[in-house]
Amino acid sequence: MTQATTEASDKIVNPVEQYLRTERIPHIWCPGCGIGTTVNCFARAIDKCGIEREKMAIVSGIGCTGRVAGYLNFDSFHTTHGRAIPFATGLKLANPELNVVLYSGDGDLIAIGGNHFIHAARRNIDLTVICVNNFNYAMTGGQVAPTTPVNAVGTTAPHGVVERSFNLPFLAESSGAAYVARWTAYHVRQLTKAMVEAINKKGFSFIEIITPCPTLYERRNRLGDGLARMQWYKEHSVIKNGAPTRECDIEFQNEIVCGKFVDKDLPSFLEVRNAQLENLRREGIARS
Amino acid sequence: MDEEQATSAALSGVTEKSSNKPRGAVSIIVERCKGCGFCIAFCPSGVLTLSTVFNDKGYHYPEVAHPEKCTGCGLCGMYCPDFAICGARLPRGEAERKE
Amino acid sequence: MSADTNGILTGSHYLDGDHACSEGAIAAGCNFIAGYPITPSTEIFERLAWRFPATGGTFVQMEDELASSIAIQGAVWGGAKAMTVSSGPGISLMMEHVGLAAMSEVPCVFVNVQRGGPSTGLPTLPAQGDMMQARWGSHGDYEIIALCPNSPQECFDLIIQAFNLSERFRVPVMFMMDESVGHMTERVVIPAADQIDVVARRYTKLPADEYLPYKPGDDMVPEITKAGEGYRIHVTGLTHDERGYPVMDARCQRQLVTRLADKINNNVDEITSFVEDSVEDADVVVVSYGITSRISSKAIRAAREKGLKVGHLRLIVVWPFIEQRIRELASKVKAIVVPEINLGQVVLEVERCAGGHCKVISVPHAGGAVHDPQTITEAIVEAAR
Numbered sequence: 001m002t003q004a005t006t007e008a009s010d011k012i013v014n015p016v017e018q019y020l021r022t023e024r025i026p027h028i029w030c031p032g033c034g035i036g037t038t039v040n041c042f043a044r045a046i047d048k049c050g051i052e053r054e055k056m057a058i059v060s061g062i063g064c065t066g067r068v069a070g071y072l073n074f075d076s077f078h079t080t081h082g083r084a085i086p087f088a089t090g091l092k093l094a095n096p097e098l099n100v101v102l103y104s105g106d107g108d109l110i111a112i113g114g115n116h117f118i119h120a121a122r123r124n125i126d127l128t129v130i131c132v133n134n135f136n137y138a139m140t141g142g143q144v145a146p147t148t149p150v151n152a153v154g155t156t157a158p159h160g161v162v163e164r165s166f167n168l169p170f171l172a173e174s175s176g177a178a179y180v181a182r183w184t185a186y187h188v189r190q191l192t193k194a195m196v197e198a199i200n201k202k203g204f205s206f207i208e209i210i211t212p213c214p215t216l217y218e219r220r221n222r223l224g225d226g227l228a229r230m231q232w233y234k235e236h237s238v239i240k241n242g243a244p245t246r247e248c249d250i251e252f253q254n255e256i257v258c259g260k261f262v263d264k265d266l267p268s269f270l271e272v273r274n275a276q277l278e279n280l281r282r283e284g285i286a287r288s
Numbered sequence: 289m290d291e292e293q294a295t296s297a298a299l300s301g302v303t304e305k306s307s308n309k310p311r312g313a314v315s316i317i318v319e320r321c322k323g324c325g326f327c328i329a330f331c332p333s334g335v336l337t338l339s340t341v342f343n344d345k346g347y348h349y350p351e352v353a354h355p356e357k358c359t360g361c362g363l364c365g366m367y368c369p370d371f372a373i374c375g376a377r378l379p380r381g382e383a384e385r386k387e
Numbered sequence: 388m389s390a391d392t393n394g395i396l397t398g399s400h401y402l403d404g405d406h407a408c409s410e411g412a413i414a415a416g417c418n419f420i421a422g423y424p425i426t427p428s429t430e431i432f433e434r435l436a437w438r439f440p441a442t443g444g445t446f447v448q449m450e451d452e453l454a455s456s457i458a459i460q461g462a463v464w465g466g467a468k469a470m471t472v473s474s475g476p477g478i479s480l481m482m483e484h485v486g487l488a489a490m491s492e493v494p495c496v497f498v499n500v501q502r503g504g505p506s507t508g509l510p511t512l513p514a515q516g517d518m519m520q521a522r523w524g525s526h527g528d529y530e531i532i533a534l535c536p537n538s539p540q541e542c543f544d545l546i547i548q549a550f551n552l553s554e555r556f557r558v559p560v561m562f563m564m565d566e567s568v569g570h571m572t573e574r575v576v577i578p579a580a581d582q583i584d585v586v587a588r589r590y591t592k593l594p595a596d597e598y599l600p601y602k603p604g605d606d607m608v609p610e611i612t613k614a615g616e617g618y619r620i621h622v623t624g625l626t627h628d629e630r631g632y633p634v635m636d637a638r639c640q641r642q643l644v645t646r647l648a649d650k651i652n653n654n655v656d657e658i659t660s661f662v663e664d665s666v667e668d669a670d671v672v673v674v675s676y677g678i679t680s681r682i683s684s685k686a687i688r689a690a691r692e693k694g695l696k697v698g699h700l701r702l703i704v705v706w707p708f709i710e711q712r713i714r715e716l717a718s719k720v721k722a723i724v725v726p727e728i729n730l731g732q733v734v735l736e737v738e739r740c741a742g743g744h745c746k747v748i749s750v751p752h753a754g755g756a757v758h759d760p761q762t763i764t765e766a767i768v769e770a771a772r
């Protein structure tokens with residue numbers, strides 16, 4: 001049943017609807033999960049970014065966020081755990097006309113996928129990496145991740161995390177990313193704008209999005225439901241565009257620094273390679 | 289006034305003369321809702337409220353309590369993780385007809 | 388269709404197996420390689436880094452074999468013809484993605500230049516210890532095709548066949564070389580492009596609203612497409628239906644997984660390839676593959692000089708296995724002798740298919756060298772008794 005305010009509102013079209021595989025909605029994400037919120041931002045970003053829809057490809061890994069590929073009505077690829085980035089690298093190199101967006105979670109991209117993450121950033125492959133960070137491995141029941149802050153709990157650290165956690169913007173910048181930003185799922189407008197910038201940016205663009213996982217991380221750490229967390233993000237995030245990424249650590253229940261931290265013009269992998277091919281053509285080594 | 293300006297006006301509580309105030313409307317797909325409450329909390333105009341009844345999955349979904357307050361900012365739609373609600377500005381002619 | 392003329396080095400060459408394999412891949416139209424160096428396969432990779440600018444291919448050295456084995460699949464979905472190369476330890480890392488290629492039906496080639504194992508083993512010395520891994524290395528039920536060249540010339544010829552089979556059946560193909568064949572230098576004749584038969588990828592011509600990415604044709608193989616054509620496909624390693632969407636139930640599992648198996652098993656006659664010599668009236672048949680087939684030929688000559696009637700069956704395609712032919716032979720011959728540079732892998736298949744109708748004798752070798760032909764001759768003589 002659809003409820004509407006006025007008879008005019010049946011003319012209201014949700015901007016996200018055309019980008020969804022609507023036959024698969026409702027999706028599997030929990031009440032209060034922030035992933036769907038990020039997808040709304042993504043849909044609005046696509047409308048604004050001017051990229052031809054049929055040339056956009058979505059690549060995901062395994063995990064809750066990894067399911068995004070299945071729900072978005074594009075050429076979409078749900079790959080193996082941690083390997084979305086190398087898959088996307090192959091896809092992009094084989095068809096440079098494609099605009100390849102990676103949409104995956106913190107565990108998939110940074111833990112098992114960590115090695116591929118740093119190398120793709122190093123190569124400055126022209127990819128947009130959207131990393132939804134909910135501080136745990138949600139799909140498998142709430143184990144800790146390399147992003148879980150010290151002293152937080154998870155099923156595999158029931159007495160509290162002792163390992164230091166990654167500072168993702170710092171990791172991305174140090175590995176060579178051309179664009180680095182962090183927002184929370186609360187910051188829908190800024191996030192949409194960041195996605196537009198990242199999609200249009202040449203080179204390796206990275207956006208970390210802090211989102212609630214009310215069923216697991218939030219519940220086990222007694223941080224309230226999804227709404228409580230969104231309100232907490234509103235009150236405890238600090239926007240510092242251009243902040244040095246080394247100062248963007250996230251400590252348990254401490255402020256979250258958000259903003260656009262890095263936006264550089266760096267030659268992408270394909271640009272450098274194509275320049276080399278051009279030279280080789282002039283020398284008669286490469287084919288025209 | 290463009291969408292960005294309208295939103296910040298709504299958020300800051302500034303009201304305008306009724307003939308210039310943008311009017312909006314909301315569309316809700318009740319069966320998709322999982323009762324997270326984001327739309328109700330983040331609507332800057334207090335348009336929505338939690339229904340007392342359930343959808344088929346057992347969730348309380350949002351209801352429009354104050355349609356006249358809707359500015360069509362669309363924030364409800366941006367926040368909804370389940371793609372269950374969407375708001376938009378009504379065309380100017382519609383808005384005036386509602387006066 | 389015939390090969391693209393660009394970059395094919397038509398003529399007579401003196402090449403080792405690794406280099407011949409690279410040229411064969413180019414002749415087959417391979418235009419993408421993602422890989423990681425590992426002895427004794429590295430030269431295949433290096434040669435393509437050098438040659439691809441001339442042939443129009445894309446080369447990328449990835450950070451590890453996990454990345455390489457999935458980058459080639461991304462490339463295939465981008466429209467490329469792709470392969471990767473490795474050896475034991477790297478192939479082990481790639482196994483998850485062999486499964487992904489089988490499950491999502493991606494045509495691609497994995498070259499394994501086998502070396503001594505297990506683990507780091509003998510990086511510079513031959514073995515044939517990965518034969519069962521080629522078949523069973525990834526988890527779950529799936530089928531692959533595996534070929535075994537026994538010379539540099541075959542490294543050229545058979546890699547083309549490997550690509551053709553992968554395109555024909557939308558399946559990953561394991562190209563099972565070994566260090567001997569890879570590092571031996573012999574004459575390799577590369578024909579003119581129009582004499583090389585290349586199977587084209589079967590792209591769908593259906594419009595987007597009719598095309599179902601995993602709806603099979605009558606041969607159980609679905610037509611394929613690529614990203615950027617407006618089909619908005621979904622590809623996943625999860626069990627999926629004809630639309631490619633995940634469906635988590637036993638019925639979908641049965642439909643999908645049995646079709647993937649039948650796709651290969653029901654087309655065994657079209658896929659398998661073997662060479663027989665004097666098998667018809669033999670008392671003992673030697674079943675061999677790869678480099679061991681050359682040693683076996685010498686051993687068989689020695690046995691025949693002793694008056695024994697010995698046949699030779701050389702497997703070119705090892706997987707799917709030639710169950711039917713072995714069954715037939717087992718009821719006619721006294722014994723089948725299976726020499727391999729491992730502790731007995733393909734011999735298990737021969738035993739299984741022989742069903743006890745004849746003796747099956749393994750001639751194992753732990754690896755690091757080829758057999759002394761004498762050991763195979765002795766086994767033949769013993770078998771004939």
